[in-house]
Amino acid sequence: MAAEHGAGELVRVVALLGAAVVAVPLFRRLGLGSVLGYLAAGLAIGPFGLAWFTDPAAILHVAELGVVMFLFVVGLEMRPTHLWQLRRQIFLLGGLQVGLAAAAMTGIGLAFGFSPMVSFLGAAGFVLTSTAIVMQVLGERGDIALPHGQKMVSILLFEDLLIVPLLALVAFLAPATGQDGGESRWQAVLLGTGSLVGLVVAGLWLLNPLFRVLARAGARELMTAAALLVVLGAALLMELGGLSMAMGAFLAGVLLSESAFRHQLEADIEPFRGLLLGLFFLAVGMSLDLAVVARDWRLIVVAVPSLMLVKGICIYLVARWLGSGHGEALDRAVLMAQGGEFAFVLFAAAQGGGLLSPGASASLSAIVVLSMVLTPLVVLAARRFMPKPAPDMDGVEAASGLAGSVLLIGFGRFGQVASQSLLARGVDVTIIDTDIEMIRDAADFGFKVYFGDGTRLDVLHASGAGKALAIAVCVDDRRAADRIVELCRSAFPQARLLVRSYDRQHALKLVQAGVDYQVRETFESAVEFGAAALRLLGADAEQAAGIADEVRKLDAERFALELAAGRTDAGRDLLLTNTGEPRMRQTPLVPPRREGQVLNPDEPG
Structure with a gap:
């Protein structure tokens, strides 16, 4: 029985990995992004698809660790100096956009007949843009380092930070139960405050000494284990204090942002973060209740485009007010008009705290998921009508009437x-x-x-x-x-x-096109690199130069043969003889080094 149970669990793991491996490359190939691939894969194998999984909530609970680790990585980037440099874009631009959009979408929720609390929570969730989708699109376009890309990254950063106070607000607003509700609420506040203080104390005085001790030990697996311990320990401490696991991970990241081990921690966490975040999206796809969509289809059909349109208009107005051009503002509005992954965390916390009913949480989650699904399609459609942004030519002179040798x-x-x-x-x-x-x-x-x-x-x-x-x-x-x-x-x-x-x-x-001279961008540097390696291994300068010249000669011979044969399909740079076979040498260029001996190619082997 135990073997059968183990095999059944293994089948589930294989199903999750297989669905992701099939769907994600397909969706990326179609230009729809990996996030939508995960969502579609989750929907396909979930209870409303092939029904391979019937309890997505259990998977979602584990997969939330992906969001926890994501916030830890965000915290690692939150060095005080970096925050100060981006303070205007993060807090002014991000704050205005979030505030205006949240207020407008709260009004939309009230117009649809929701209560003020449900309207506010729905707007607060929808205003949190999908970091995964926006960053992916910016990365594919190569816009992350450009000024307009940096503005979007700053807004996403503000929204990532905003999830922390929003989760704290949900915990505070959650109704207390029992006769001693007021006393219990104060106890919860004190317990949460104590957890925060304990985490800050541990971060300031314990974490760096811990990592220094482990670094001296020289065991890489211990550093990885310690990184996971910090993230999961901080998350557990916050959960025991009645606060958000994500908040604990974020604070741990901030406390380590100035640490000398920051990059090592990020590298150790990254594989787990990526895998668990993918699992999170799979679980979100499984959680899309098609019965809820069918039941509330009139509301969802109206709410999704309405919220996206209102949020997009608010983003456009804020961008224009702060000096962005029409094309840049429109691009930002189209790309950031959807809800995001942190909305599911917020809705789950609100439902657990009694602020959202299961039905309202399911409807809001379906609206957010569908907005994420529609975003790549809206971006593709808007690209045809969006004006191409003109480059900022301030201080740059265009070519005109020039002449030179x-x-x-x-x-x-x-x-x-x-x-x-x-x-x-x-x-x-x-x-x-x-x-x-x-x-x-x-x-x-x-x-x-x-x-x-x-x-x-x-x-x-x-x-x-x-x-x-x-x-x-x-x-x-x-x-x-x-x-x-x-x-x-x-x-x-x-x-x-x-x-x-x-x-x-x-x-x-190029040679067939008649150019006078061409050089492969890495060939000469690679030849010189090899010659330098020979010299460092003990070969004299003359021999190293001779071998480099032979490499050039062999390459030129092969190049001439391919050119004469009219070939343009040679993609690899191999050393070939005139017969087209790889040249094999009978003796090594440099003999093996004997212990305690300086390498000398002129010595007998």
């Missing part, structure tokens, strides 16, 4: 190094790029870089490509490089064309 396109790390030889010789170089922040940073170091997209023919003309003796293409985008080569070969035949290639396949394509 060399036009250098792309001023990233490769372009910066390549330009130094030209500038050192006094060559008249015109540099263009599309990265506004990089252009401003380059100006601080004395470089004059103009804003210009090298894939556009009119920009190339304005940048002086028609008079240039040479055009150096240093962009790190293979398609952009191919487009620039095509334009320059047809429109500016007088200029010699030098191009940074991505790999062997790209290099073959």
Whole structure:
């Protein structure tokens, strides 16, 4: 019987992992995001799908540890200096957006006939945007480090912080039971305060010494165990004090934010956080009660778009009031108009405290889940009508009427190094790029870089490509490089064309396109790296240089063979002989090192 029970539990684990492994890549491939994949997988295997699981609440209780660990990681990032730098964006922008949206959505709840308490809790849950969805979209677009992305991250940070006082407020508002309700409430307040004080004392005077002792022990698994102990211990302490587990984990993270072990803790927690947070979304998908959706479909069909629309309008108004452009404000409103994962935590706490009935909690949870489901679809639909945000050109000069002996396109790390030889010789170089922040940073170091997209023919003309003796293409985008080569070969035949290639396949394509010179972006540095390794292992400089030259020769031979054969599918850089077989050496370049001996390749093995 025990074996059968164990096998049954293993089947459940396999079902959870299998559903996630199938659904998440599929949804990411469709551009809908991993969170929706988890939600859909949970719905499919839950009690309202294939019914492989009939008690999602039990899974959700365990999976809430994912949210706990997520808040611990958020706390680790909350260094006082970082908070002070972002204080305006976090507290002013975040506070105005949350306050206006919460007030407006509370009014929507009252209009739908809910009580003031249910309306407030529903609005408070819906105002907490899904960090997972927004961060994923920003990451895919590469906008996290940009100014408008940083504003959204700051708002998400404020909302992540807001869950802590909201959970404390729910605990305070929960009705006391029994004849000694007032006394019990005061006892609960004192117990909660004592738990907070105990956690702060432990964080300030016990945690860092503990990690120093474990670090001296040199056992990696002990550090991981200690990290889990801190998170779960803080969560347990807060739960025993009648407060939120998430609050305890967050405070523990804040107390360790200045610790020398912060990055190690984050790395140790991350795998557990990601896995449990995925499990949390699976459990949320299982918890979507389709019977509730069917029962309250009229309310849900009206409430989901109404709340998303009202929240989006509030976000847009706050963004415009604080100086954001129309495109940026509209993008933020569309992307942040949904409810988030912390709403489920808030609703569960409110239901446990008697502030929400099970029916109201189920309806509000269904509304939040459906808003999360709709967000990627709304973002895709809005992208067609959203104006493309114009770059902030403050302090940046666009390319116009320029002329120089060399036009250098792309001023990233490769372009910066390549330009130094030209500038050192006094060559008249015109540099263009599309990265506004990089252009401003380059100006601080004395470089004059103009804003210009090298894939556009009119920009190339304005940048002086028609008079240039040479055009150096240093962009790190293979398609952009191919487009620039095509334009320059047809429109500016007088200029010699030098191009940074991505790999062997790209290099073959560029040579066939007629460029004058191409170099793979990592080949020469890798050859020099190998030669340096030989020298450090005891080879003399002449031998190391000879081996490096042989590597270049073998590569050039293979490259010529592939070029003659018209191949453009060679993606790997292997050393091949003329027969196309890997070259095997009869003796090692450097003999094995004997104990107590300095490595010398000239000695007999």
